[in-house]
Amino acid sequence: MYIVTAHEMYDWDRKSIEEAGMDGRILMENAGRAVAEQVEKRVRNDQHIVVLIGAGNNGGDGFVIARTLLNRGYSVKAWQLVSDEKIKGDALVHKQLYLGAGFELAHLTKVNVLFRELDQADVIIDAMLGIGVYGKLKPPFDQVTAYANQSQALKIAVDIPTGVPADEGITDFDGLQADYTCIIAAPKLSAFLPHTAPYYGEWEVVEIGLPAKKLKKTSVSLWSSEHARPTLPERHPYSHKGTHGKALVIGGSYLMPGSIALSARAALRSGAGLAAVATPKSAWPSVSVHIPEATAVSTSEENGVLAERVEVDFTGYDAVGIGMGMGRSDASRTIVQQVVEEADVPVLIDADGLYHLKQLLDVLKNRTGPAVLTPHPGEMAHLLGITVTELLARPFEWSQRFAYNHGVYIVLKGPSTIITAPDGTQVVDTSGNAGLAKGGSGDVLSGILLALMMQSQSITEALCNGCFLHGKAAELLTTEGHSKADLLATDLIEGLSQAFRTLSS
Numbered sequence: 001m002y003i004v005t006a007h008e009m010y011d012w013d014r015k016s017i018e019e020a021g022m023d024g025r026i027l028m029e030n031a032g033r034a035v036a037e038q039v040e041k042r043v044r045n046d047q048h049i050v051v052l053i054g055a056g057n058n059g060g061d062g063f064v065i066a067r068t069l070l071n072r073g074y075s076v077k078a079w080q081l082v083s084d085e086k087i088k089g090d091a092l093v094h095k096q097l098y099l100g101a102g103f104e105l106a107h108l109t110k111v112n113v114l115f116r117e118l119d120q121a122d123v124i125i126d127a128m129l130g131i132g133v134y135g136k137l138k139p140p141f142d143q144v145t146a147y148a149n150q151s152q153a154l155k156i157a158v159d160i161p162t163g164v165p166a167d168e169g170i171t172d173f174d175g176l177q178a179d180y181t182c183i184i185a186a187p188k189l190s191a192f193l194p195h196t197a198p199y200y201g202e203w204e205v206v207e208i209g210l211p212a213k214k215l216k217k218t219s220v221s222l223w224s225s226e227h228a229r230p231t232l233p234e235r236h237p238y239s240h241k242g243t244h245g246k247a248l249v250i251g252g253s254y255l256m257p258g259s260i261a262l263s264a265r266a267a268l269r270s271g272a273g274l275a276a277v278a279t280p281k282s283a284w285p286s287v288s289v290h291i292p293e294a295t296a297v298s299t300s301e302e303n304g305v306l307a308e309r310v311e312v313d314f315t316g317y318d319a320v321g322i323g324m325g326m327g328r329s330d331a332s333r334t335i336v337q338q339v340v341e342e343a344d345v346p347v348l349i350d351a352d353g354l355y356h357l358k359q360l361l362d363v364l365k366n367r368t369g370p371a372v373l374t375p376h377p378g379e380m381a382h383l384l385g386i387t388v389t390e391l392l393a394r395p396f397e398w399s400q401r402f403a404y405n406h407g408v409y410i411v412l413k414g415p416s417t418i419i420t421a422p423d424g425t426q427v428v429d430t431s432g433n434a435g436l437a438k439g440g441s442g443d444v445l446s447g448i449l450l451a452l453m454m455q456s457q458s459i460t461e462a463l464c465n466g467c468f469l470h471g472k473a474a475e476l477l478t479t480e481g482h483s484k485a486d487l488l489a490t491d492l493i494e495g496l497s498q499a500f501r502t503l504s505s
């Protein structure tokens with residue numbers, strides 16, 4: 001499923017009408033009816049519904065929704081919040097159809113009268129403003145939105161909660177806090193941004209008859225189980241351990257042996273044929289106890305951390321992961337540099353590896369093999385030399401710019417993880433839950449990604465599926481047995497079995 005900007009949505013709409021001959025009035029009818037059907041699933045017909053209607057086409061959808069629900073026997077009061085001359089085009093056609101059907105329309109004159117009505121409402125349908133909103137809300141939308149936000153009624157937004165921008169980069173806005181948003185035709189970028197996504201509440205996308213072929217391929221799409229199922233690596237009956245790849249993970253330290261153990265174990269649980277660990281000798285006993293299936297690479301150490309070079313032939317491995325728990329000493333930076341310069345196989349850089357990478361960005365450019373960076377927002381902001389706030393206002397744009405400029409894949413971790421390829425294409429994965437907000441879950445993700453990078457048709461597919469399995473494991477574990485509070489990274493590794501099974505059934 002493609003994720004769109006406001007511009008891309010308008011372009012799709014325009015091409016559907018101008019090139020495919022769709023009628024805007026039919027699209028509005030379809031949109032309103034599709035939303036009404038979703039409302040019916042959530043609302044009983046003894047509940048009182050207030051539909052708030054604004055000036056643009058979002059308001060036009062509101063007239064269709066009100067008419068449809070009234071025809072079906074619901075208790076509905078429709079409120080037009082703007083003057084008559086502001087209702088134009090397709091919205092005016094649907095206003096006339098609404099009135100022609102014999103239904104009553106209330107006009108906003110004094111906001112207090114509307115507020116008393118909102119006090120009586122069980123359900124508020126927000127058809128005030130859609131993706132055409134510009135700047136902060138003007139009267140009366142600012143007051144009505146603020147009042148609705150205080151209401152206990154179920155708030156259902158049409159397409160996008162009023163006031164919330166569709167695109168990234170706008171942080172100063174007032175938005176309606178919806179419980180549920182019925183998105184028209186395609187999810188907008190803001191449904192995946194940390195500062196705007198919470199306004200949507202739960203959401204769903206409804207299809208309204210826009211011809212799929214008239215949507216210009218956008219650079220952002222959403223990953224789902226329909227994508228994961230056919231692309232997860234298969235195990236051939238005649239395969240052997242070498243078929244599924246040999247991973248090398250470099251990291252860990254005497255004081256932080258756990259992270260590298262988690263990565264190695266997650267890699268093997270995700271199908272890697274073999275895993276070798278390069279960690280300080282003093283850390284190895286604590287690592288091996290958690291992952292007896294892994295082999296150790298001989299290393300030298302200094303004060304419990306890896307020292308200078310790792311004496312390995314990278315050609316003996318199918319992928320290398322570096323950085324987890326390795327520390328921030330100068331010596332560990334030289335190892336990151338060695339890996340970036342010498343390993344032609346796909347390399348994944350995480351955690352302390354990313355910290356060091358900030359000083360090695362020039363070296364990255366000379367790499368021939370793929371490089372995958374798996375930062376959380378703090379690490380990504382450090383790499384970019386900006387604040388986390390700046391990054392999170394435009395995570396798509398920053399990731400795209402960095403991936404393109406440095407020729408790398410980026411997995412920017414968060415509630416909506418953004419996977420960016422060097423060519424700038426982006427995929428969003430929304431799997432997972434707050435159970436993942438715990439130390440170690442990133443180390444597990446690195447191991448899963450590494451394993452899939454060795455077994456998949458493309459790096460992007462590997463990264464999308466890896467993030468999806470990681471999130472799915474958390475979802476499944478917290479549905480049965482675990483809670484989001486108690487879930488540990490080690491549980492996540494064991495939960496991978498269920499995630500793989502679910503997706504292959």
Ligand SMILES: NC(=O)C1=CN([C@@H]2O[C@H](COP(=O)(O)OP(=O)(O)OC[C@H]3O[C@@H](n4cnc5c(N)ncnc54)[C@H](O)[C@@H]3O)[C@@H](O)[C@H]2O)[C@@H](O)CC1
Pocket residue numbers: 009010012013027028031054055056057058059060061128129130131132133134135136137138139141158159160184208210
């Ligand atoms: N194919 C499509 O794209 C379809 C879109 N539809 C609906 O149309 C919407 C987009 O329609 P529009 O382009 O008319 O946009 P809106 O419905 O968001 O309305 C824009 C109008 O709101 C006013 N406005 C803008 N910023 C404001 C602010 N800060 N404070 C107060 N008023 C403000 C302006 O007067 C502007 O004319 C979508 O969100 C969707 O709900 C549906 O009708 C079906 C088809």
Ligand SMILES: [K+]
Pocket residue numbers: 058126127128129130157158159160161162
């Ligand atoms: K809306």
